[in-house]
Amino acid sequence: MIRGVLTPEENFEWRGKESTRLENFSDAVFAFAVTLLVVSLEVPRNFRELLDALRGFVAFAACFAILVTVWSTHCKFFRRYGLQTSHAVFLNSVLLFCLLFYIYPLKFLFVLMFSGTQISASEVRLLLVIYGAGYAALALLFALLYRHAWALRDQLHLNPVERLLTRQSLTHNFAMLSIAVVSMLLAVTLPAAAVAYAGLFYFAIPLYFAIVGRPFGRRVAELKAREGSAPR
Numbered sequence: 001m002i003r004g005v006l007t008p009e010e011n012f013e014w015r016g017k018e019s020t021r022l023e024n025f026s027d028a029v030f031a032f033a034v035t036l037l038v039v040s041l042e043v044p045r046n047f048r049e050l051l052d053a054l055r056g057f058v059a060f061a062a063c064f065a066i067l068v069t070v071w072s073t074h075c076k077f078f079r080r081y082g083l084q085t086s087h088a089v090f091l092n093s094v095l096l097f098c099l100l101f102y103i104y105p106l107k108f109l110f111v112l113m114f115s116g117t118q119i120s121a122s123e124v125r126l127l128l129v130i131y132g133a134g135y136a137a138l139a140l141l142f143a144l145l146y147r148h149a150w151a152l153r154d155q156l157h158l159n160p161v162e163r164l165l166t167r168q169s170l171t172h173n174f175a176m177l178s179i180a181v182v183s184m185l186l187a188v189t190l191p192a193a194a195v196a197y198a199g200l201f202y203f204a205i206p207l208y209f210a211i212v213g214r215p216f217g218r219r220v221a222e223l224k225a226r227e228g229s230a231p232r
Contacts (some may be wrong), residue, residue: 009080011161011220016082022089023078029096030071036103038065052115054133059110066106070099073142076171081149081156088148095141102134109199121192128187128198136180143173161223167211172209 008014016023037060044050074095109131112119119127145170149156153163179202186198 009076011224012080012165013159013162014079014082015156016079020078020082020084020143022084022092023075026074026078026092026096027071030067030074033067033099033103034064036100037067037107056111056114059107059114062110063103063106064113067103070138077145077149080162080166081152083145083149083152085148085152087096088145091141091145091148095138095145098134098137098141101132102138105134106129121195124165124195125187125198128195129184131199132180132184132187136177136184139173139176139180143170146170146173160226161220162214164219164223170211175208175212176205179208 019027037229044053074092105127112115125147146166150163150166150170153166158166183198183201186201187195190198
C-alpha cells in the first residue's frame with residue numbers, strides 16, 4: 001500500500017473524499033497506458049525467446065514503476081484538494097494526453113537499455129530529447145495543478161502545514177521540470193561519445209530529494225508544534 005495515497009495523510013486533510021467521474025476517467029487512461037506497456041503475451045518457443053521475454057519484463061517493470069509514481073502523484077493531488085474547477089479539468093486533460101505520448105518513448109528507452117541494442121549517437125540525442133519533453137511536460141502540468149491549488153488556498157481553507165506542503169509539492173515539480181530541461185540541453189550539446197550522460201542526469205532526482213527532504217520535514221514539524229501550542 002502506498003502510504004499517503006491509498007491511506008489518508010497525517011498532515012493533510014483530504015478534501016476529495018470520494019472518487020469523481022474525473023478521477024474515474026483518469027484511472028481509465030492510466031489503465032490504458034499500462035496496456036501499452038505490456039510485453040508480448042506469446043509463450044516463448046525456445047530458450048533464447050525466453051531470455052528476450054525476460055529482458056522485456058525487466059523493462060516493463062521499470063516503466064510500470066514510473067507509471068505508478070505518476071499515478072500516485074495524480075491521486076494524491078485530487079485527494080488533497082478535491083478540485084473540479086474548469087481549470088483543473090483542463091490541466092488534467094492535457095496531463096493525460098501527455099502521459100499517453102510519454103508511454104512510447106518511455107518504453108522504447110528502457111527496452112533499449114535492457115536489450116543492449118545499439119543506436120547511433122544522433123538517435124540517442126533525439127530519443128533523450130523526446131523522453132525529456134514528455135517528462136518535463138508532466139512535471140510542468142503537475143506544477144500548474146499545484147499552482148492552481150495554491151491560488152485557491154483561502155477557498156480551500158488550507159492550514160499553515162497544508163500551505164507549506166502545497167508549496168513543497170510545487171517546488172518539487174518545478175525541480176523535476178528543471179532536471180528534464182537540463183538533461184535535454186545536455187543531450188543536444190554533449191559530444192557523441194558522452195551523450196549517454198544526459199540520460200544519467202536523471203539520477204539527480206533522488207539526490208535532490210535527499211537534500212531537500214530533511215529541511216522540509218523540519219519546517220513541517222516546526223509548524224505543527226507551533227499550531228499545537230497556539231491558543232484555541
